[in-house]
Amino acid sequence: MPDPQLDAIDRKILRVLQTDGKISVAELAQKVGLSPSPCSRRIGLLEKAGIIKGYAAIVDQKKVGLPISAFASIKLERQREEDLDRFEEIVARWPEVLDCYLMTGQRDYLMRIVAADLEAYERFIKDKLTRLENIASIETSFALGQVKRSEVLPLS
Structure with a gap:
């Protein structure tokens, strides 16, 4: 599937998710100026296109014994x-x-x-x-x- 053209809203969604992957769809929608349903749809399309590859916790390597x-x-x-x-x-x-x-x-x-x-x-x-x-x-x-x-x- 070819990558879709990213518009300003998609870029806002990506910027917010990169810094807070645990944000609720309702909060994200509010930050990017959408209602929750279209925001959730856009997230799904970004995931399906492979632009959003996944979600992960950032772990402090020193605190888990890998300094x-x-x-x-x-x-x-x-x-x-x-x-x-x-x-x-x-x-x-x-x-x-x-x-x-x-x-x-x-x-x-x-x-x-x-x-x-x-x-x-x-x-x-x-x-x-x-x-x-x-x-x-x-x-x-x-x-x-x-x-x-x-x-x-x-x-x-």
């Missing part, structure tokens, strides 16, 4: 389509990997991995990442602190 954020740059030996697909299929199953991007430049992938401590990260590297075929190199940087994190897209 380490590691950024691993991965270089593959070969970049054939089947090699990229295989790598991506395996990495998608690993819960420690929160983000993984196919990149341009010197490295093929950049991943954000969370861990309880350095030993847990080392186990992840030894037990999972280095056991994959086609890995040429892994370079890791550790985050010292988080300056900004956001899932809110800058919708005009």
